[in-house]
Amino acid sequence: MRLYDYMRSTAAYRVRIALNLKQLTYQSLPVSLVHDAQHSAEYINVNPAGLVPSLQIGGGVITQSLAIIEYLEEQYPEPALYPADPIRKAECRAFALDIACDIHPLNNLRVLKHLTSTLGHSEREKLAWYHHWLKEGFTAIEIKLAQGDSPFCFGSEPTMADVCIVPQLFNARRFEFDLTPYPRMVEIEQNCLALAAFANASPEKSV
Numbered sequence: 001m002r003l004y005d006y007m008r009s010t011a012a013y014r015v016r017i018a019l020n021l022k023q024l025t026y027q028s029l030p031v032s033l034v035h036d037a038q039h040s041a042e043y044i045n046v047n048p049a050g051l052v053p054s055l056q057i058g059g060g061v062i063t064q065s066l067a068i069i070e071y072l073e074e075q076y077p078e079p080a081l082y083p084a085d086p087i088r089k090a091e092c093r094a095f096a097l098d099i100a101c102d103i104h105p106l107n108n109l110r111v112l113k114h115l116t117s118t119l120g121h122s123e124r125e126k127l128a129w130y131h132h133w134l135k136e137g138f139t140a141i142e143i144k145l146a147q148g149d150s151p152f153c154f155g156s157e158p159t160m161a162d163v164c165i166v167p168q169l170f171n172a173r174r175f176e177f178d179l180t181p182y183p184r185m186v187e188i189e190q191n192c193l194a195l196a197a198f199a200n201a202s203p204e205k206s207v
């Protein structure tokens with residue numbers, strides 16, 4: 001199994017966590033977003049969208065972090081990344097989508113670059129854009145999480161929701177976003193990072 005990876009990519013970080021939780025070994029192939037390697041002919045051949053991560057497995061290539069993790073979940077069901085109860089499972093998936101579909105794409109590198117390089121916005125305006133969408137998304141997530149007091153988003157074990165929340169918080173700090181209004185998110189993040197599967201997937205420990 002080969003993961004086209006980049007240390008600070010939040011989407012790749014999700015996959016690294018899931019691979020670690022399932023104790024799967026893989027080869028990490030760095031695609032440097034700083035050096036625009038995602039647009040190299042070699043990588044476009046792997047993923048024409050020019051986005052990481054991609055997982056090369058069994059002669060195929062899976063793109064989209066959530067599709068990769070769902071594949072891993074089907075092939076390697078233990079430990080489960082979703083609650084068993086169907087309603088809780090759908091809630092957990094919705095939680096992951098809150099982050100992966102409604103927050104992350106608005107603040108992705110290519111979007112931020114387009115704001116400054118093409119549309120002429122300043123760095124300050126770029127940051128304001130980033131913070132705006134993060135605040136919208138995080139406010140809703142914090143309300144959901146404040147309804148419970150479990151160590152992880154959906155109980156006593158980490159799930160897909162935690163797999164998505166931890167990288168997004170890492171990214172928020174990178175862009176100097178004040179996390180004071182989100183104590184439940186930060187508490188859950190700390191619980192996750194106490195686990196080796198999360199800690200070992202962190203950008204500091206990655207390629």
Ligand SMILES: N[C@@H](CCC(=O)N[C@@H](CS)C(=O)NCC(=O)O)C(=O)O
Pocket residue numbers: 008009010011012033038050051052053063064065066100108109110111
């Ligand atoms: N929905 C995709 C998003 C992938 C994505 O946007 N990856 C970012 C890094 S987190 C990327 O490769 N960005 C490169 C760019 O914007 O040029 C997924 O979940 O895999």
